[in-house]
Amino acid sequence: MSPADGDGHAPADMVQLPGGSFVMGSNDHYPEERPARKVRVGAFAIDRYAVTNRQFARFVEATGHLTLAERPVDPADYPGADPALLVPASVVFVPPAGRVDLGNLHNWWHYVPGADWRHPRGPGSTLEGLEDHPVVQVGYEDALAYAQWAGKDLPTEAEWEYAAWGGREGSEFAWGDALVPQGRYMANTWQGEFPWENQVLDGHAWTAPVGSFPPNGYGLYDMIGNVWEWTSDWYQTHDRLPGKACCTLENPRGGSREDSVDARAQGPRIPRRVMKGGSHVCAPNYCRRYRPAARMAQPIDTATCHVGFRCVVRQAPDHAQ
16 A cells, blocks of 8 residues: 555554554653643554664665765855864764763764764774664654655654553653563663663663564564654754643644754754654663653754664545545
């Protein structure tokens, strides 16, 4: 069937969800998750797994798409920038040798020329053995281009969060209240003291092949951990969602492009989208964002080694009366 047919059957490798109401956000964790609000989403299908390097390679071969990280930066967009920073490059996690100031992201995030989806850790790295790992080093425009080529779309934040809960709510994590229930690791996250001590107790120091951990209640894999995932919503705090706190929001969307910019940022004012799910570098001592309600703002001009995506297909409205 065509992805747009909307006859209740999901396309291959997708899971059809009926839609419904749930509590979006959390009042118990990070400020940007507050306030929790009841929302309702319509029916949609969502990819069972994050898009892999193997799948993204097929897209590039078919279209010739050149990703954000593979293109030189336009100097006009970054007036006064060091020319050495305007070459094709992307952001790579490089663990320091020991404890560092956790207030300075540059102690572990590095802008690496030659890093891109084919070379996720830098110019000396390859995709050998990573074919079934989620593609990373893709910007928002790259994720959207893939989705459109596949006849799909990127999920809204509400759709993504509804899917991540897997039909259950009210617990700390998507699978219950224990991060590691009975010693079983449920997602690819960081064990040890971030960012220097990676104990790799879950078996993966980097990304894991998709499907390496148990699925949620909807049969979806890696909604939590492994890689953050792009959503289509412009970033805004939950307290700016429209409507009254007492009332259910219908298919909420993010704010505006202009309002998504971080007013505190120095330099170019870059719009941001919401990313969800946490990643393999989320750790208890630094980033407890391996939860469905967790969210972060990601500048659309930035690709990193821990952000990927999955796609959705929305059910077409039934106009037959």
